[in-house]
Amino acid sequence: MATRSVSQSGDPVEVHQRPWLTTRRVIIIVSTIVFLALFGIPLLNVGYKMVETPSLFLQQVVTGLTKGTYLAIIALGYTLVYGIIELINFAHGEVYMMGAFFSLSLIGLFGLSGESSALALTFGLVGIMICTMTFTAVLNASIERFAYRPLRNAPRLAPLISAIGVSFMLQNVGILWGDHNLWDNLADWTGIDRLTRIGDAMGSNMVAPKSFPSLLPNRQVPFIPDSWFTFTWKSLLVVVVSLSLLGALYAFVRFTKLGKAMRATAQDRDASRLMGINVDLTISLTFLIGGALGGAAGMLVGLYTGTAVFNMGFTAGLLAFTAAVLGGIGNILGSALGGLLIGLLLALSDQYLGSRWSNAVIFAILVLILVFRPTGLLGEEGGQKA
């Protein structure tokens, strides 16, 4: 393309003539050809399958988006923490796992089951969700207080390693927690017989996946005909709770004084102190919020999928972290969008390519997006933080 500029006399002058076939274009063309040669036919095939049975396609989109909403909630935990202290909180996946374990324990403790009355279930689950969120919030803030804060002025890698360490430790806590002998012994020691119920909820094998009783109604919602796609009350609840949490968080960060202080601290810590903002407290608050969201997600996933296992935080955490980077880490809406997108890709790839390819597909798309938008979909240069 010719670049034109206007000379002193006002006439347009050619200053520079570049050949049309630049190296960059050659690379793009060649790689497109190679890509199409390798994947063209499978892709056409997938495309064909998608249109062949539109209802199946629609179903996968719905399932993917449902999954995406809770991935988004987990992704927010990564993004909030990264936004404020530029640390990838590797332990966040485990906080989410602890949320699932804690809520399952309470469900067992209070004896909630599919047979409980609707009233008991509603109040029970709301109460358990509040307790779970409180528990994981405090857990996450304690992790910050004891494992990250002492390293705040250390080289960047130190807190990262510390985070990985906490992550492994919590997985082990998950294994211990899943041991019903522990709960039986605790019941003996303390004389609180009810604690054995937690042991019962954990099953006989300490490392095996734990199963949640099916507490959410698995019936089709009335306003969507069966013939379109399956959408149960259970899915609806997951979507509604996740989106409400997302909305509440967004409003908090955007409009409240503390939310603004969080953003200020993310942008300039010393200036924030000069404003009278207690930076340590603000960082604790961020971890509290991130932890609460992680715990809520753990409980939702437990109820939705019916299982929880001590290493569930690894895969979910990796996906959610990827979602956060994809959308623009540090950016709330971006991370939420990233979560939805990953959920969608996951469901479609599971259906049309086979689940064994899903991780490869997701990460290939991640790489592709980052090549063109290094800061993520909604991330800005310098980071639109928190």
Add this chain to the structure above:
Amino acid sequence: MLQLNDIHTYYGNIHALKGISLHIDQGEIVTLIGANGAGKSTTLRTISGITPPRRGRVLFEDQEINGIPAHNIVKLGISQSPEGRHIFPNLTVRENLEMGAFTRNDKQGIEEDMERAFNLFPRLRERSSQRGGTLSGGEQQMLAIGRALMARPRMLLLDEPSMGLAPVLVDQIFEIVQNINEQGTTILLVEQNALMALSIAHRGYVLQTGEIVLADSAAALRDNEMVQKAYLGIE
């Protein structure tokens, strides 16, 4: 009102302030002048609690404030517009000002002070919903000063408020600083532009590599031969 007694501040092993003593009385404008690296900003940061002194005492209205965390010092009535402005780039102009009033809870008073800041700097009103990072350098400086005023300080610390501004704006900023002072705020002013600073200040201190080498009234400093040579560029 504010008194520093034999203050020693370090950055790791770097001895930045080597026994600074100074005082500022109610209603004054006092200026600190000195070459680059003399320790002017460090003095302000020490008062604000960002870099607490290792030795010595800072007294504000007879209360010892060294050792009080930075975020609580603002509550006592000392606020600072730091060197290099340090506005929040992704908060809007209005949100930046709100952060200046973070320690306050009187909604109405905050609204009044916001209005006062906008009257002081009409430019900021026009840009109130724009992100701080998109302001020009001069506008950011206005925002930094406006933000510091939002704490309704009794003592205002200004670190190089004229840095990077066009001469017309420099005059304007100094006029505003004088106005703020006349309305009852005591001011400690750090400036590269020593001539300007001495023209509005009552008194001044000259800082050299972490030590105070001269202290006098502004008029006397302006006539001092050493000051003229080193800081006013008069041979």
